[in-house]
Amino acid sequence: MGLRLPSKVLEHILSFIDSNEDRNSVSLVCKSWFETERKTRKRVFVGNCYAVSPAAVAKRFPEMRSLTLKGKPHFADYNLVPDGWGGYAWPWIEAMAAKCPSLEEIRLKRMVVTDECLEKIAASFKDFEVLVLTSCEGFSTDGIAAIAATCRNLRVLELRECIVEDLGGDWLSYFPETSTSLVSLDFSCLDSEVKISDLERLVSRSPNLKSLKLNPAVTLDGLVSLLRRAPQLTELGTGSFAAQLKPEAFSKLSEAFSNCKQLQSLSGLWDVLPEYLPALYSVCPGLTSLNLSYATVRMPDLVELLRRCSKLQKLWVMDLIEDKGLEAVASYCKELQELRVFPSAPDLDEANIPLTEQGLVFVSKGCRKLESVLYFCVQFTNAALLTIARKRPNLKCFRLCVIEPFAPDYKTNEPLDKGFKAIAEGCKDLRRLSVSGLLSDKAFKYIGKHAKKVRMLSIAFAGDSDLMLHHLLSGCESLKKLEIRDCPFGDTALLEHAAKLETMRSLWMSSCFVSFGACKILSQKMPRLNVEVIDEHPPETRPESSPVERIYIYRTVAGPRMDTPEFVWTIHKNPEIGVSHLAIK
Amino acid sequence: MEVSNSCSSFSSSSVDSTKPSPSESSVNLSLSLTFPSTSPQREARQDWPPIKSRLRDTLKGRRLLRRGDDTSLFVKVYMEGVPIGRKLDLCAFSGYESLLENLSHMFDTSIICGNRDRKHHVLTYEDKDGDWMMVGDIPWDMFLETVRRLKITRPERY
Numbered sequence: 001m002g003l004r005l006p007s008k009v010l011e012h013i014l015s016f017i018d019s020n021e022d023r024n025s026v027s028l029v030c031k032s033w034f035e036t037e038r039k040t041r042k043r044v045f046v047g048n049c050y051a052v053s054p055a056a057v058a059k060r061f062p063e064m065r066s067l068t069l070k071g072k073p074h075f076a077d078y079n080l081v082p083d084g085w086g087g088y089a090w091p092w093i094e095a096m097a098a099k100c101p102s103l104e105e106i107r108l109k110r111m112v113v114t115d116e117c118l119e120k121i122a123a124s125f126k127d128f129e130v131l132v133l134t135s136c137e138g139f140s141t142d143g144i145a146a147i148a149a150t151c152r153n154l155r156v157l158e159l160r161e162c163i164v165e166d167l168g169g170d171w172l173s174y175f176p177e178t179s180t181s182l183v184s185l186d187f188s189c190l191d192s193e194v195k196i197s198d199l200e201r202l203v204s205r206s207p208n209l210k211s212l213k214l215n216p217a218v219t220l221d222g223l224v225s226l227l228r229r230a231p232q233l234t235e236l237g238t239g240s241f242a243a244q245l246k247p248e249a250f251s252k253l254s255e256a257f258s259n260c261k262q263l264q265s266l267s268g269l270w271d272v273l274p275e276y277l278p279a280l281y282s283v284c285p286g287l288t289s290l291n292l293s294y295a296t297v298r299m300p301d302l303v304e305l306l307r308r309c310s311k312l313q314k315l316w317v318m319d320l321i322e323d324k325g326l327e328a329v330a331s332y333c334k335e336l337q338e339l340r341v342f343p344s345a346p347d348l349d350e351a352n353i354p355l356t357e358q359g360l361v362f363v364s365k366g367c368r369k370l371e372s373v374l375y376f377c378v379q380f381t382n383a384a385l386l387t388i389a390r391k392r393p394n395l396k397c398f399r400l401c402v403i404e405p406f407a408p409d410y411k412t413n414e415p416l417d418k419g420f421k422a423i424a425e426g427c428k429d430l431r432r433l434s435v436s437g438l439l440s441d442k443a444f445k446y447i448g449k450h451a452k453k454v455r456m457l458s459i460a461f462a463g464d465s466d467l468m469l470h471h472l473l474s475g476c477e478s479l480k481k482l483e484i485r486d487c488p489f490g491d492t493a494l495l496e497h498a499a500k501l502e503t504m505r506s507l508w509m510s511s512c513f514v515s516f517g518a519c520k521i522l523s524q525k526m527p528r529l530n531v532e533v534i535d536e537h538p539p540e541t542r543p544e545s546s547p548v549e550r551i552y553i554y555r556t557v558a559g560p561r562m563d564t565p566e567f568v569w570t571i572h573k574n575p576e577i578g579v580s581h582l583a584i585k
Numbered sequence: 586m587e588v589s590n591s592c593s594s595f596s597s598s599s600v601d602s603t604k605p606s607p608s609e610s611s612v613n614l615s616l617s618l619t620f621p622s623t624s625p626q627r628e629a630r631q632d633w634p635p636i637k638s639r640l641r642d643t644l645k646g647r648r649l650l651r652r653g654d655d656t657s658l659f660v661k662v663y664m665e666g667v668p669i670g671r672k673l674d675l676c677a678f679s680g681y682e683s684l685l686e687n688l689s690h691m692f693d694t695s696i697i698c699g700n701r702d703r704k705h706h707v708l709t710y711e712d713k714d715g716d717w718m719m720v721g722d723i724p725w726d727m728f729l730e731t732v733r734r735l736k737i738t739r740p741e742r743y
């Protein structure tokens with residue numbers, strides 16, 4: 001054997017490598033590289049909490065400082081995963097508490113986090129600094145209080161869209177009385193009132209505070225008082241803006257905002273009355289991120305605001321912006337990178353908004369840096385998709401939700417195959433794609449063939465047959481996450497491409513035609529896949545050919561999980577045992 | 586095995602003239618097997634379009650507020666046998682009488698509430714549970730809360 005890199009040298013080299021993908025590659029080179037890498041990895045990311053056991057992760061990365069975990073499948077965001085499915089944080093917190101006491105940061109997404117978990121975190125990690133919970137549930141404000149009280153070095157506490165049992169605003173008073181090290185606080189998802197005096201005092205004794213996201217219970221008066229105490233904020237989530245306009249209140253608000261010279265990101269703005277918008281004008285020129293998705297502001301007030309935001313990179317807005325508003329965005333917001341347009345009336349019967357595919361076409365033409373799109377629209381055309389693909393080949397994320405299922409190109413009555421073909425072919429860097437509208441198997445042939453870098457693909461109400469799945473699983477080289485709903489096929493393609501499933505993180509299929517028989521065969525064929533059948537009715541009481549309600553298939557080295565609820569059926573790898581409920585808690 | 590046709594608020598195969606040809610329409614039979622114990626309410630789907638719960642709840646809350654504000658409630662109206670429908674703002678009417686009067690005028694024929702018979706067109710509506718009901722049985726306010734769309738049936742032929 002030739003020269004060998006001394007481990008100290010390798011360690012030094014690795015200290016420059018942050019990306020976990022690169023570190024994963026490094027760890028595959030040879031045993032000594034594996035060892036050096038694992039002892040130096042500080043930031044650990046586990047995309048599926050059931051893919052590996054907490055103990056194994058804790059053991060492998062003893063120097064872990066930051067842990068990021070994801071639990072439930074993405075479609076849980078849209079109520080497609082029944083309550084109680086799983087994704088419990090406890091085993092992870094327990095394992096880390098035992099093996100990695102130097103842990104400083106925990107970020108959890110779509111997991112069940114209890115007050116016990118939070119108390120354990122507070123008690124176990126002396127240098128704990130960052131807690132970010134996104135779309136989590138299972139805890140109350142008591143758990144938050146424990147974190148606030150005990151974690152003396154807490155810098156970041158963010159509750160993003162969590163479902164929290166809100167026992168009142170007392171938790172705020174648990175932060176240390178002396179100065180805090182808080183840099184970011186986000187409690188926008190809590191419902192109940194916090195004492196404004198508690199908030200004011202907290203803000204006053206948090207000199208490092210840069211990001212503050214309030215909940216809707218905080219009034220405009222409260223906001224003014226807080227802004228006065230924290231003019232250094234770079235990110236602000238306001239409370240509710242719905243108060244009656246009084247001229248004195250307006251000028252105070254205006255003045256408070258104009259003193260926030262470093263504000264870059266603005267959100268909240270619940271029910272903001274158009275009369276209040278001019279109070280924001282002073283911060284507009286500096287804004288890079290604006291989230292108006294809870295603001296019921298319509299045109300032309302929206303344009304008055306947006307035309308002042310020349311540095312805007314990220315815009316989230318309701319479809320109340322209409323096509324003409326987006327035309328204005330295209331001409332004023334030349335730095336725009338990310339656009340999300342949400343439906344203000346998700347029930348089709350009420351849809352009367354003049355937002356069409358044209359709005360997105362305007363932005364695609366005018367905003368050269370646009371790379372991420374989420375667009376809800378009642379119907380679409382192939383021509384628009386072709387234009388978007390042609391104008392914006394740099395798109396990295398394209399999620400189009402045509403709200404009317406099976407809606408064809410409304411001008412030609414054809415499926416949207418050609419349009420999505422253009423997107424897949426033209427946008428060579430596309431990493432994430434969501435398709436909708438009327439789509440035949442052909443569309444997926446194109447996607448399979450051309451979408452080489454797509455890692456995450458979401459499909460609803462589409463395709464004609466098993467061919468759709470066949471095209472996707474035999475193409476899409478980079479596919480990691482596939483989620484499908486309401487497409488009536490499955491078995492053949494699934495079994496044919498079983499090996500592909502091991503190269504992916506997960507596959508979700510609900511309201512499709514995947515039979516229980518196929519699930520059994522798949523599970524027995526693939527030892528390193530967990531095949532979960534999520535169905536209220538025991539699959540064994542029905543013929544093997546009948547479809548199951550939902551399946552969730554993911555690769556794992558941890559074997560079948562032990563915490564499944566009644567409605568999750570894990571198919572045993574041993575054919576003689578059949579189906580079981582491995583519900584040992 | 587229960588197979589329920591997908592939420593009827595958007596798949597109206599009988600009147601929608603833009604549906605694709607039969608060879609492509611196998612997907613129209615959207616077999617959404619519902620999950621009874623935690624199944625979404627039929628009045629408005631909880632899982633489509635794909636927006637997060639917080640936004641969905643906020644929008645629902647606003648919709649209820651708006652109804653109180655007396656703005657507008659546009660619903661589609663179809664006459665059986667006629668593929669092209671109309672849209673009508675129900676908030677513009679004070680009650681069933683003015684609604685019927687207006688509809689009769691719009692469709693140029695006499696329309697009644699009540700049982701089907703050989704002579705008259707009868708007005709029916711789809712409620713938030715997806716069921717087709719006779720117009721006129723419940724108080725007008727309650728009707729506004731639950732109506733999704735209207736259909737004028739043809740006179741019976743024996």
